Amino acid sequence: MPSLKPLKRTEVPLWTAIILKGQGKCNIIAPAWLSYSYLKKMYDQEKKNPEMFSNLPWNWLELSKILITKAADDLADSSTQLCSIIKDLREIRQLKSKRGLRELNESNIQLNGLSLMELNELRPFVLLVMGKMRQLHDSVSTTDDKASDDESDHEW
Amino acid sequence: MISHNPSVSTQTIPQQNQHTKSKKNFNNCNIHKLLSKIHTHDFFPNIKITPVPHIFSSLGLITNFSPQYTMEIDDILQDFEQQARAPPIKRDADLNQQLVAAMLNERMAPELLPYKTELMDRVLTEIQQQQQLLLDSYEYGDSNAEAGVISSDFKLQLMIIETDIERIAYLLRLYIRTRLAKIDSFTIYYINESAGEGSSGGIALLSPAERLYMHKHFKILTQLYNTSFLGKLPSFLQLLDDTTGGETMIATPNLDQPVFIRVVCDEPIVLTMDGDDELTLTKNGIYVVRYRLIKLYVQIGDIVLI
Amino acid sequence: MYGDQANKLILEARRSNNLSELPLHQHTLVKDIVEEIGVLNKDVEYLNEQQSVEEIPASEARVHQCQLFVTHLCLRRNKRCLLAYQKMRADKIAEFLWLNIDPVAGTETTVSHLKEDSDSPLNNTLMSKLVLLNLSHSEQEYYKQYQDLVLEFKSGFADIDLSGDLEPPTDIFIDVRVLKNGGEVQTEYGVFNLIKDSQFYVRKLDVDRLIQQGYLEEI
Numbered sequence: 001m002p003s004l005k006p007l008k009r010t011e012v013p014l015w016t017a018i019i020l021k022g023q024g025k026c027n028i029i030a031p032a033w034l035s036y037s038y039l040k041k042m043y044d045q046e047k048k049n050p051e052m053f054s055n056l057p058w059n060w061l062e063l064s065k066i067l068i069t070k071a072a073d074d075l076a077d078s079s080t081q082l083c084s085i086i087k088d089l090r091e092i093r094q095l096k097s098k099r100g101l102r103e104l105n106e107s108n109i110q111l112n113g114l115s116l117m118e119l120n121e122l123r124p125f126v127l128l129v130m131g132k133m134r135q136l137h138d139s140v141s142t143t144d145d146k147a148s149d150d151e152s153d154h155e156w
Numbered sequence: 157m158i159s160h161n162p163s164v165s166t167q168t169i170p171q172q173n174q175h176t177k178s179k180k181n182f183n184n185c186n187i188h189k190l191l192s193k194i195h196t197h198d199f200f201p202n203i204k205i206t207p208v209p210h211i212f213s214s215l216g217l218i219t220n221f222s223p224q225y226t227m228e229i230d231d232i233l234q235d236f237e238q239q240a241r242a243p244p245i246k247r248d249a250d251l252n253q254q255l256v257a258a259m260l261n262e263r264m265a266p267e268l269l270p271y272k273t274e275l276m277d278r279v280l281t282e283i284q285q286q287q288q289l290l291l292d293s294y295e296y297g298d299s300n301a302e303a304g305v306i307s308s309d310f311k312l313q314l315m316i317i318e319t320d321i322e323r324i325a326y327l328l329r330l331y332i333r334t335r336l337a338k339i340d341s342f343t344i345y346y347i348n349e350s351a352g353e354g355s356s357g358g359i360a361l362l363s364p365a366e367r368l369y370m371h372k373h374f375k376i377l378t379q380l381y382n383t384s385f386l387g388k389l390p391s392f393l394q395l396l397d398d399t400t401g402g403e404t405m406i407a408t409p410n411l412d413q414p415v416f417i418r419v420v421c422d423e424p425i426v427l428t429m430d431g432d433d434e435l436t437l438t439k440n441g442i443y444v445v446r447y448r449l450i451k452l453y454v455q456i457g458d459i460v461l462i
Numbered sequence: 463m464y465g466d467q468a469n470k471l472i473l474e475a476r477r478s479n480n481l482s483e484l485p486l487h488q489h490t491l492v493k494d495i496v497e498e499i500g501v502l503n504k505d506v507e508y509l510n511e512q513q514s515v516e517e518i519p520a521s522e523a524r525v526h527q528c529q530l531f532v533t534h535l536c537l538r539r540n541k542r543c544l545l546a547y548q549k550m551r552a553d554k555i556a557e558f559l560w561l562n563i564d565p566v567a568g569t570e571t572t573v574s575h576l577k578e579d580s581d582s583p584l585n586n587t588l589m590s591k592l593v594l595l596n597l598s599h600s601e602q603e604y605y606k607q608y609q610d611l612v613l614e615f616k617s618g619f620a621d622i623d624l625s626g627d628l629e630p631p632t633d634i635f636i637d638v639r640v641l642k643n644g645g646e647v648q649t650e651y652g653v654f655n656l657i658k659d660s661q662f663y664v665r666k667l668d669v670d671r672l673i674q675q676g677y678l679e680e681i
Contacts, residue, residue: 004205011202015323016316020205023312029204107429108445111416116462119416119442126444130414134446283621315635322667325622332624333560336615340556365618369611376607380552383600385544388496390503393541405542 014066021071028074033057034064036077039085046092053093053113061090061117090118097122106133255279255324257460259331264416264461265454266447267409268338268346271363279328286321290314339366343374344397344406411448418442421458425450464502464536467495468543475547483591484554487598492547495540502537506530555605558592559612562625562671565592565605590676627670636666638678647672 004010004020009029012020020026032038033056042054057063064086072079097114104126111119258272293314339346339362347370350361362370378396386394398405418440419425425437427449437443442462453459471491478485509530512518518526558565597605616624644656649668656677672678 007206009204009206011204014203015319017203017205019312019316019319025312026205029206031203107433108414108435108443111442111444112440114442119462123416127414130444134412134414280619280621287621325626328619328622329624329626330628332619333628340553365615369615372611373608376604376611377549377552379607380600380604381545381548383603384548384598385492385496389499389541390537393499393537396545 014063018066018070021074028067028071030067030071030075031057031063033060034067034075034082036081036085039082039089043085043089043092046089046096050096053096055113056089056115058115059117060115061086093118094121101126104129104133106130106137251275251278251282252324252327255327255331259327259334261454261461262331262334266411266413266415267451268335268342268361270359270361270455271335271366273360273363276328276331276363279324283321283324283328286317286324290317290321293317335366336369338409339370340373342407342409343370343377345408346370347374348406411451412446414444415447415450416442416444416462417450417454417459418462419459421453425453425458464498465539467491467498468540471495471543471547475550478554479550483593484551484558484596486596487551487601488547489598492544495544499537499540502533502540505533506537509533551601552604555592555597555601556608559605559609560625561590562674563590563592564675565594623670635663636669637681638662638664638669638673639681640677641679642677644672644677 004012004026017026017028021028033042042056045052045054064082067075068079068082075082093114097111097118100111101122103109109126109130111122114122254272254275258275262269297310297314346362350367350370381396382394386396396405417437419437420439422439424439427435427437427445429435429449435443435445437459450459454461471488474485474488474491509526513523513526513530594602594605638661640656640658640660640662642656643658646653646655647669649665654662654664656672661681669678673680
């Protein structure tokens with residue numbers, strides 16, 4: 001870990017930053033994407049390209065939540081503003097991912113552009129449905145074997 | 157399945173190179189710029205902070221308990237030199253990252269993955285050292301408490317070290333317990349799988365401790381069944397690994413379970429699906445596929461489970 | 463009907479699985495099923511004998527075959543039910559042993575525990591109590607042996623408590639409220655008394671056990 005000096009920018013793990021922040025020992029330099037103007041730009045992009053997800057960090061939802069609750073005074077924009085744009089972004093992306101789920105099949109699906117939290121939201125549904133579809137798929141392809149099995153049972 | 161909550165699994169990434177680099181270049185470059193160099197990495201990016209002046213005396217974390225600090229460029233330079241000579245105890249840059257990845261893979265994979273012997277040994281040594289450091293520091297703190305030289309910053313340092321230990325301990329705990337849970341669910345299967353293991357070298361599926369645990373647990377479970385009722389049944393019904401009754405009694409992991417994956421290698425990976433269809437996985441792509449198809453890529457580290 | 467007893471056992475298993483503690487071992491039911499298996503086995507032997515001794519017409523042979531087959535199915539089903547029941551209980555015992563809670567050794571009635579548990583909305587399907595008297599003799603034996611095994615395994619990892627919280631850690635120090643009166647608690651940071659409804663700011667590591675045992679709650 002680096003040693004810390006006043007007024008000098010340093011990079012530390014998030015959890016350390018939060019502890020230091022909690023003790024009033026540091027200011028957090030918010031990541032560039034966590035600003036109203038940037039998120040708004042992303043939102044407009046999402047609107048313009050209904051087939052694409054805009055480029056957001058892998059942990060954007062979690063990070064923004066943590067920073068807004070723990071270090072609101074270090075952010076450039078007011079937290080209400082940020083919260084509302086984050087909510088809008090989230091909703092428009094949710095809508096898209098749900099639409100994308102129509103293409104769910106038993107073997108695979110591609111989910112590029114979604115962040116970890118958004119994936120976790122989909123996870124239970126996707127796993128359940130793919131599992132069921134797999135069962136259906138397998139039972140269709142083994143029906144022939146089954147049929148002959150049944151016949152032999154009857155004879156027996 | 158409990159999905160791992162990522163919002164709290166950050167990791168410590170030491171900036172081990174910065175000081176030496178800074179030392180080499182400080183004549184012609186801006187120190188601020190160097191220090192604010194952005195590292196991006198996969199799970200949780202580090203975050204930049206500026207320590208607040210005045211309230212904040214130097215927080216030389218881990219080893220460096222330096223006295224009250226006044227900000228002068230000479231001091232900074234001197235500091236760099238000191239640190240270049242005697243670097244603080246540092247953690248291998250991606251030890252934590254490796255541990256997080258190993259834990260996530262283990263947690264999301266339907267089957268047991270080979271035990272990460274080397275990684276575990278290193279992490280365990282590390283945690284032991286940190287633990288010792290903490291103890292020593294407490295002693296140091298106690299012996300100096302009366303003299304009144306212990307600042308609140310010193311306590312803060314200890315708290316950060318302790319938090320760090322807690323975080324690693326949590327990752328280890330999750331890793332080990334996840335493995336035990338799988339061993340317990342598929343005991344007979346893994347007893348058979350690991351039969352030739354241990355003496356022959358190569359990559360072992362189980363650690364020696366795990367293997368011992370597995371066999372002992374199976375033994376006492378069997379004992380429980382036998383004394384409870386199995387011993388009173390006709391002998392042809394006494395087997396636990398019976399495969400004759402039309403259905404096998406040996407539970408095996410479901411390798412066809414779909415898993416969420418992310419590709420981390422540069423070259424695209426081509427998978428052959430059931431109907432001879434091909435699926436090309438490209439770097440940073442996120443997919444859901446059957447575990448069986450990507451099993452090997454997980455083991456060589458080209459794909460991570462998420 | 464053959465199999466009814468096993469059905470009861472499975473229903474019992476399913477019920478127990480959703481409780482936060484292990485109910486009394488169904489000794490009689492298990493015994494009945496074992497007896498039923500004995501009876502069924504006699505049938506199997508009888509059928510086998512008949513087949514080898516008597517000359518029977520082809521149509522009757524088929525009926526015999528079928529009878530034999532069904533009896534075998536019943537036998538195996540009963541066995542599986544017994545195993546499932548016992549495995550469920552063993553898993554519960556094992557789950558409990560990984561927690562840092564002491565079992566209840568006394569004769570407290572099951573009913574009072576259930577009431578107590580329903581008060582706490584949290585995780586009421588997770589094991590939180592084990593009454594040793596509810597275990598069968600073999601289960602008590604298993605309990606002891608598995609306890610030793612867990613201790614042995616844990617001792618290999620001296621620096622981390624494998625029984626610790628499986629939730630991610632947040633703060634080292636937390637605020638807690640006392641739920642039940644208890645004695646004096648000694649920690650590295652000093653001593654405090656467990657008096658109901660009082661609150662403390664303590665080191666999480668020191669009180670994890672007390673939280674698991676229900677003396678404290680995090681606030």
